[in-house]
Amino acid sequence: xxxxxxxxxxxxxxxxxxxxxxxxxxxxxxxxxxxxxxxxxxxxxxxxxxxxxxxxxxxxxxxxxxxxxxxxxxxxxxxxxxxxxxxxxxxxxxxxxxxxxxxxxxxxxxxxxxxxxx
Amino acid sequence: xxxxxxxxxxxxxxxxxxxxxxxxxxxxxxxxxxxxxxxxxxxxxxxxxxxxxxxxxxxxxxxxxxxxxxxxxxxxxxxxxxxxxxxxxxxxxxxxxxxxxxxxxxxxxxxxxxxxxxxxxxxxxxxxxxxxxxxxxxxxxxxxxxxxxxxxxxxxxxxxxxxxxxxxxxxxxxxxxxxxxxxxxxxxxxxxxxxxxxxxxxxxxxxxxxxxxxxxxxxxxxxxxxxxxxxxxxxxxxxxxxxxxxxxxxxxxxxxxxxxxxxxxxxxxxxxxxxxxxxxxxxxxxxxxxxxxxxxxxxxxxxxxxxxxxxxxxxxxxxxxxxxxxxxxxxxxxxxxxxxxxxxxxxxxxxxxxxxxxxxxxxxxxxxxxxxxxxxxxxxxxxxxxxxxxxxxxxxxxxxxxxxxxxxxxxxxxxxxxxxxxxxxxxxxxxxxxxxxxxxxxxxxxxxxxxxxxxxxxxxxxxxxxxxxxxxxxxxxxxxxxxxxxxxxxxxxxxx
Numbered sequence: 001x002x003x004x005x006x007x008x009x010x011x012x013x014x015x016x017x018x019x020x021x022x023x024x025x026x027x028x029x030x031x032x033x034x035x036x037x038x039x040x041x042x043x044x045x046x047x048x049x050x051x052x053x054x055x056x057x058x059x060x061x062x063x064x065x066x067x068x069x070x071x072x073x074x075x076x077x078x079x080x081x082x083x084x085x086x087x088x089x090x091x092x093x094x095x096x097x098x099x100x101x102x103x104x105x106x107x108x109x110x111x112x113x114x115x116x117x118x
Numbered sequence: 119x120x121x122x123x124x125x126x127x128x129x130x131x132x133x134x135x136x137x138x139x140x141x142x143x144x145x146x147x148x149x150x151x152x153x154x155x156x157x158x159x160x161x162x163x164x165x166x167x168x169x170x171x172x173x174x175x176x177x178x179x180x181x182x183x184x185x186x187x188x189x190x191x192x193x194x195x196x197x198x199x200x201x202x203x204x205x206x207x208x209x210x211x212x213x214x215x216x217x218x219x220x221x222x223x224x225x226x227x228x229x230x231x232x233x234x235x236x237x238x239x240x241x242x243x244x245x246x247x248x249x250x251x252x253x254x255x256x257x258x259x260x261x262x263x264x265x266x267x268x269x270x271x272x273x274x275x276x277x278x279x280x281x282x283x284x285x286x287x288x289x290x291x292x293x294x295x296x297x298x299x300x301x302x303x304x305x306x307x308x309x310x311x312x313x314x315x316x317x318x319x320x321x322x323x324x325x326x327x328x329x330x331x332x333x334x335x336x337x338x339x340x341x342x343x344x345x346x347x348x349x350x351x352x353x354x355x356x357x358x359x360x361x362x363x364x365x366x367x368x369x370x371x372x373x374x375x376x377x378x379x380x381x382x383x384x385x386x387x388x389x390x391x392x393x394x395x396x397x398x399x400x401x402x403x404x405x406x407x408x409x410x411x412x413x414x415x416x417x418x419x420x421x422x423x424x425x426x427x428x429x430x431x432x433x434x435x436x437x438x439x440x441x442x443x444x445x446x447x448x449x450x451x452x453x454x455x456x457x458x459x460x461x462x463x464x465x466x467x468x469x470x471x472x473x474x475x476x477x478x479x480x481x482x483x484x485x486x487x488x489x490x491x492x493x494x495x496x497x498x499x500x501x502x503x504x505x506x507x508x509x510x511x512x513x514x515x516x517x518x519x520x521x522x523x524x525x526x527x528x529x530x531x532x533x534x535x536x537x538x539x540x541x542x543x544x545x546x547x548x549x550x551x552x553x554x555x556x557x558x559x560x561x562x563x564x565x566x567x568x569x570x571x572x573x574x575x576x577x578x579x580x581x582x583x584x585x586x587x588x589x590x591x592x593x594x595x596x597x598x599x600x601x602x603x604x605x606x607x608x609x610x611x612x613x614x
Contacts, residue, residue, distance in 0.1 A: 015295060022288055031284055038291035042298055049302025057305040057315070075307050076298075079249050083294060086256045090290075093260050094283050097267045100276040110280075 007048030015041030028101070028108045032094050039087045043080040050076025123185040126192050129164040129171070129200055130237045136160040137233035144226025154218065154579075157211045157229045161204060168200045181611055188308060189247035198461060198608035199243035199380045206373045206468055207236045212583035213476045214365045216483065216576070221268060228268065232369065235261035239377035246388065248297045248307040251381055252290070255345070258377055259286045262370060266362040278361025285344060285354040293341025299334030300389075309389040317392035335390055339400050342385075345378040348404045348438060349411040352431045359427030364482060367423055368475035371430045372468040379437060379464060383457055386441070387612045394444045402442040402541050408435030409548040417555045421488050422478055425555065429514060430471070432552060437463050439545055440529045443536040454606070454613040455532035461605035462528055462598065466521030469590030470513040476584045477507035484574040490559055495568025502581075503574060504563045506588045511556040513591050516549045521594035528602070 018037030025031055054073050102108055124131070139160070140153055147153070171192055175181055182193040211229065218225045238257030245251050263286065267279025301307050304315040316331060343351035359367045386397055412432030419425040440463065443456030480503055481496060482488050496504040513520035526549065533542040576584075594601060 015291070018291070019288070022284070028280060028284070032287075035284065035287045035291060038288065039294070042291060042294040045295065045298040046301070049298060053302045054305045057303060072305055075249075076301060079252075079297075079301065079307065082249055082253060086253060087287075089260060090256065090283070090287050093263055094280070094287070097263065097276055097279045097283055100267050100270070101280055104270070104273040104276055 002052075004048060004052040007044060007052070011041045011045035011048065013041075014038075014044060017041075026109050028098050028110050029095075031110060032091055032098075036087060036091065039083055043083055046076045046080045046083070050074070119186065123190070126171070126183055126185040126190055129167045129204075130240055132160075132164040132167060133233050133237045133240070136163070137230040137237075140233070141226050141230045150218070150225045151215070153225055153229055154211055154215050157233065158208060161208050161211070164200075165204050168197055168204065172197050184246075189245055189250045190241075191244055191246050193611040194604075194608040195380070195384065195611050196240075196244035198604060199376060200240045202376050202465060202468060203236050203239045203373055206369070206376070206472065207232060209472055209476075209583045209587060210365055210369055212579045212586075213368075213472075213479065215579045217363065217365050217479060220271065220363075224268060228265065231261040231265050235259075235265070235369075236373065239373055239380075242377045243380035243384070245381075246309040246384070248301060248309075251385070252294065252297065255293075255381070256290065258374065259345075262366070262374065265366045265369075266358060268366075269363045272361070274361035275363065278358045281354055281361075282358045289341050289344030289351070292337055292344075296334040296337025296339075296341060299330045299337070303328075303330040303334070309385065312389040313391055316390065332393065332396060335393060335397055336400070338385065339397060339404075342378060342382045343404060346375065346382065346434045346438070347431055348434045349408040349431060352408065352411065352434075355431055356424050356427040359430070360421055360424045360488075364423065364475060364479045367426070368472055368479075371426065371475070372464075372471050375430070375434065375437075376464045376468065379441075379460055382441060383460065383609075384612055387444075387457065398442045398444045401438050402538060405435045405438035405442055406541060406544045408432065408438060409545060410435075413548045413551045413555075416552070419555070420490055422482070422490050422493070422559070423488050425490065425559070426471070426474065426478070429552070429556075432548065433463075433467055433471075433514070435548070436526060436529055436545055437467075439533050439538070439541055442541065443529075443532040443538055453536075454609045455528070455535055457609040457613055458602065458605045459525070459528035459532045461608055462602055463525035465601050465605075466513075466525040466591070466594050469587050469594060470510050470520070470522055473506050473584065473587035473591055474510035474514065476580070476587060477503045477510065480576045480580065480584075481507075481574055484572075490562055492569075493559065493562050494566035496563040496574075499568050499570075499572060500574035503576070503584075506584055508560045508563065509588060510591060511560055513595065515553045515556045517553075519592070519595045521591045521598075524595055524598040528598075 015038050018034045018041060021034030021037065022031050025034060050073055054076065058072060098108055140157055143156060144153060175183055175193060175197065182191060184191045218228055221228055235258050238254050241254035242258055245254055263279055263283040266282050267276045269275035300312060304312045306312055340351065347355040390397060409432050412428050412435060416425055416428035419428060437460050440456040440460035444453060481493060485492050513522035516522045516526040530542040530545050
């Protein structure tokens with residue numbers, strides 16, 4: 001198996017596990033953890049693609065990219081760094097709201113948070 | 119970062135500075151009413167800077183200025199959304215003056231978070247790089263999550279906040295997965311370069327050929343579908359709209375929607391133009407589904423905010439008609455009619471929905487209930503509020519002489535022009551269905567007896583905001599020309 005395929009399979013498994021967790025689990029904190037797994041799956045894909053596929057794409061299309069080859073390849077890793085940073089901000093806001101939720105109803109169970117059902 | 123970059127970014131920088139200044143001011147002033155006034159007056163600065171930029175862009179032969187290594191672009195499309203978002207924020211600040219007294223301790227944060235989120239929305243319309251789009255998207259939505267959860271007195275508020283945050287994060291992850299594939303198999307995060315690579319290559323020598331790019335496009339459609347609250351990605355909308363503080367619901371329904379449409383139009387029309395026949399069909403399907411689901415489920419609602427929540431799903435569907443009306447379907451037709459229609463509709467919808475929500479804010483503040491049956495006899499208790507609400511609901515239905523009618527006219531004629539007659543028919547049938555539940559509210563207000571004769575009070579700034587929104591609905595319905603001209607100039611940069 002090529003290294004790229006291994007990376008993409010790991011990435012897809014991480015993403016799918018996170019999505020399943022986020023959709024099926026009841027504790028809000030664990031749902032947030034599932035979403036983090038999804039982000040990490042994306043990060044693995046991003047870095048693997050920037051290492052294995054982008055150079056091949058650029059080689060097949062000479063003269064298409066405006067930047068230098070190195071910078072184009074590094075873009076994927078920079079993107080991953082941005083995702084990690086923004087995800088941290090997301091969790092900070094998320095946990096703050098979880099705290100507010102806990103104060104108002106003494107639970108962090110998402111299925112109890114259903115006061116607005118028709 | 120050069121001085122020119124800072125100039126191009128100045129409206130956003132001014133907005134951030136204003137937000138931070140208000141947080142600091144909140145610490146020292148005793149009379150919190152000052153904060154709203156400062157926010158309103160401070161908005162003049164980004165507005166003036168945007169006007170300056172419009173002049174510069176107009177003087178440029180390509181009508182485009184770009185900076186920050188090509189990630190930031192200032193063209194008429196971006197400026198249209200700067201004006202729209204600033205206008206919405208100004209009206210919202212005016213109308214919030216009564217409401218913020220409920221947030222005794224965090225009034226400064228309320229205004230600051232709105233301004234920060236507006237910054238993200240303005241940037242979202244002005245970026246041409248996937249990384250910058252993602253960061254701007256989060257800047258636009260994270261403050262909104264905090265704003266939704268802000269009302270401590272109502273247990274529904276944090277519940278709505280966590281629902282919004284979780285679904286927004288999940289949709290971001292899906293969007294990012296799509297972006298990873300697009301970057302990986304085109305080799306760039308810049309929209310024009312992606313467009314070039316998609317249209318120029320059969321990608322020989324690249325593993326898996328073009329399919330990963332298509333998978334990426336589908337994932338991006340799903341990710342943006344959440345942000346647009348288009349069915350079947352709309353599940354969060356009714357709960358969040360009901361639980362959020364009402365001014366924030368108004369902000370979400372018009373400003374967030376406008377920003378989401380801005381980025382959708384730019385990404386799909388600029389970067390994915392080469393595969394437009396593939397995604398246009400997806401958007402047409404989302405459009406038909408959103409219109410139908412939104413309107414049919416809205417019929418059964420008894421809470422006015424929830425009703426407007428389902429209504430906003432339906433309106434996302436109407437606007438998606440314009441996104442799906444691409445040039446490639448009708449080579450002889452004018453391919454920019456669809457996007458023009460979307461921009462006009464966003465303006466019309468902003469005026470209409472703000473008018474409706476402002477009236478709802480005042481009424482619900484007084485009667486302490488959001489049930490539609492409690493609006494009985496409002497025509498006698500608050501004739502002006504009831505009149506504006508009825509007029510806004512007529513506009514949402516799409517009956518002349520209102521902005522909503524003109525907007526639908528442009529969107530549906532764009533659909534007919536590009537061979538999407540079936541979609542226009544679905545839209546018209548849905549408009550008829552929607553008349554039932556919109557006019558039911560009008561009937562309750564005008565024909566049922568009031569439980570008490572007590573008047574509904576409102577402050578002067580609030581009345582000003584309500585009047586501006588209502589006049590906007592009427593003016594756009596009678597004289598759509600000027601806004602349509604601006605919309606036409608704005609889309610010229612994304613539809614060549």
